[in-house]
Amino acid sequence: MQELDKETVSAQLAAVEDVKSFLDDLFFHAPVGFAICDPEGRTVTANQEFLRLFGSIPPPEYSILKDEQLENQGFKAMILRSFAGETITTPVFWFDPRDVEHVSVSEGRRVAVSMTTFPLRNRQGQIEYVAATYRDHTEEMLAMQRIEAERDRFRALFASILDGILLMDQSGVMVEGNPAAAQILGLDVADIVTHDLMGLVEAPASLKRDWERFLAQGQLCAETRIQRPDGSVREIEYQFISQFAPGLFLAMLRDVTEQKQLQQEREKLAEQLRQSQKLESIGQLAGGVAHDFNNLLTVINGFSELLLADTIPELSAAEAIQQIYQAGQHAAALTTQLLAFGRKSILQPRQHQLNETVLKLEKMLRRLLREDIEIELRLAEGLNSVLIDPGQFEQVMMNLMLNARDALPDGGLVLIETANILLDQAYDQTHAEIKAGSYVLLTISDNGVGMDETTRQRIFEPFFTSKSEGQGTGLGLSTVHGIVRQSGGHIFVYSELGHGTSFKLYFPSLHGEQRELAATSAVTVLPEGQETVLLVEDVKEVRAFARLVLESCGYHVLEAASGPEAMALFQGQMAAVSLLITDVIMPKMSGTRLAGALQTLNPGLKVLYVSGYTDDAVLRYDILAQGIPFLAKPFTPSQLACKVRDVLDTS
Missing domain, CATH: 3.30.450.20 (PAS domain)
Structure with a gap:
């Protein structure tokens, strides 16, 4: 028993030693x-x-x-x-x-x-x-020290950046901002969190829409106006960039007030310079234009005096009148050219097929050029239609062909080409003034003398001409440029001295079938009618001419020199009047106001507007925008008679 106890104790001591070792x-x-x-x-x-x-x-x-x-x-x-x-x-x-x-x-x-x-x-x-x-x-x-150092560097950078930086939460509330942002907003840095950015901008609804669009789509940049707490107004550019941290978003602000003011001043000075240059150039133009008009006036006044004196030795009265008529037509054409150059023409665009005009003008263009100049046509089949004034397009063709003729003193080739073309984004990026899309391309090329780069860059400048003094007004290509741009198109010129010139005209394409175009040929027999027409025109001579044409066509004409006079005249014969012909711009009452008043009394009354204004006055009255019948001065008896008949026959 005693021996067993020793073994037990030894085992326990060993276990204790093991535990101690562990x-x-x-x-x-x-x-x-x-x-x-x-x-x-x-x-x-x-x-x-x-x-x-x-x-x-x-x-x-x-x-x-x-x-x-x-x-x-x-x-x-x-x-x-x-x-x-x-x-x-x-x-x-x-x-x-x-x-x-x-x-x-x-x-x-x-x-x-x-x-x-x-x-x-x-x-x-x-x-x-x-x-x-x-x-x-x-x-x-x-690691914490490194984080603190990075945080200190970030805060130093945050505070030193000249652009305003805001941290905003999910709802667009400002959480923090740097000193630049505080300065832009007119606040102290500590006060940024107490103000709502939506409450500072003039258009909070627009800013809110931008914020929601940013959350849905990502980065966004726009401009707005803010009113600071002190009442001052600033123009700012804001950019929502990215998510800065969970629930926090980064926004950048830039005050562009001075930049915009400077840009406006630059544009103002540039416009003043352009006006100064234009006034200076008018002196160069005046001689040529006055010369042309004096020649025309000599013909008109001379033959008119001979007719009045009844002393025409060799010419019949009909021949004298024909000379007067042709001089008037040349004067009207010169006026149209001047208006087109200034982009002040009152265009009446229609769906038009360029190939038809080129083919119609082919014979006339060949007569326009000399016999030693060949014309080659390469017209694309299935050419899309464009929206353009056909008469103005003919002017474009004429001017470009005359330019080609002058570039071929020793003869050569003029190539006219048409094509449907699709301009992609790459072309868009290299030609800032033209947008990607579907176009109809008209190219007129010659293998003539060409031009150097200095001349090419100035070719569309008003009054610029490379011809000798007295041989050109410098309006030809400026007129082309004005018509093309006013028609929504674009024109580019490519040329190399001694290797010819190529003009490329791009017109926005209209997909679909071409509508039937109205005939533009001269009308020998004027259409007639028996309706009663109220003619309102403040210029006595124009009114007398129009009345004479209308009465010769069988119409019963009531005439008035002003809006109030027409109102009084209309009151007595309201039911009888079928058509109102009125000038747009008149003293006392405009044509549109007069038409509105009369149509209130007689809703079935039809209206034909007439105007000779050359600025945007007619457009401001929404005449063409509404598709209301319109006739531009000067007009011929056939144009007036046909337009009146068209309006009366339109349901």
Whole structure:
């Protein structure tokens, strides 16, 4: 029995030794620094992590309770409080064991640790030792320092950027802003979060729509006006860029008020310069135009005087009248050319097929050119229609052919081509003035003398001509450019000195079948009618001419010189009047006001507007925009008679 007890005791002692070995290994390899201190403040033992952190174990003669340096840092008090039974944990602190006398400089390093001390009791509950654990926070603290440094650099950059930067939440509320944003908005930086950006802009609904579109689609840039708290108004450009952080979005602001004002000043100065140059150029034009008009007036006045005096020795009255008529037509054509150059023509565009006009003009164009100049046509089949004034397009063709003729002093070839063409985005990017899409292309090329780059760049300038003095007004190609641009088209010229010139005209394509075009040939027999027409025209001579034409066609004509006079005249014969013919711009009452008043009295009354104004006055009255019948001055008897009949016959 006694022998069994010895075996049991031996086994139990071995088990205790095993446990002690396990605990020693756990202590030595623990991931935290571990040291045990006796009541005298001497370090009894320490583990491997302690050695890594602090470089060495203090020697037996060293006491932490006698180290004045550590006492000043509060470590002595911690040890004593733990010997009194407390468990104490410190915040993270930086500690460099090289500052402690017992650690050699080569062994230590500066570390960030947190320290916990607690008592170790014996079986009787008495405190024999104090344990201290040290958790390494060095990498964590260094990372935090790097983050803080990055944050400081970001804030410095944030504050120094000249553009305004805002951080906004999901609902578009300003969360933070830099000084530049505060200055743009007229706020203090601290006040940004107390204001709503939607409340500062003049068009909050538009800004809100932009914000919602940004959230749905991504980056967005636009402009708006804001009213600062001090009442001043600024033009700003804003750009919603991207998500800055979860729930936060980045917006950039730029004050473009001065930039816009400067741009307006530049445009104003440029316009003044253009006007100055134009006025200067008018002097060059005046001689040529006055010369042409004086020649025409000589013919008109001369033959008129001979007719009035009845002293025409060789010509019949009909021949004299024909000369007067032709001179008037030439004057009207010159006026049309001047208006087209200034883009002031009152165009009446229709769906038109360019091939038909080219074929119709072919014989006339061949007569226009000399016999030593050949014309070749390459017209595309199935050419799409375009929206253009046919008469103005004929003017374009004539001017370009005359230009080709002058470029071929020794004869040569003029090539006329048409084609359907689709311009892609790449072409759009290299030709800023033209948009990608479907076009009808007209190309007129010659193999003549060509032009140098300086001349090519100025070819469409008003009054610019490369001809000798007195041989041209400089309006030909300017007129072409004006008509093409006013028709929504584009024109480009390609040329090389000695190798010819090519003009390319792009007109927006109309898909679908071409509508039947009205005949434009002269009418020998005027259409007649018996309806009653109210003619309102403030110019007596024009009114007399129109009345004479209408009466010769069988119409009963009531005439008035003004709107109020026409109102009074209409009151007495309201039911009889079928058509109102009125000038658009008149003193006292405009033609549109008069028509509106009369149609209120008689809703079935038809209206034909007439005007000779050359600016945008007619367009401001929405005459052409509404598709209302319109006749431009000057007009011939056949044009007036046909237009009146068309209006009356239209349901």
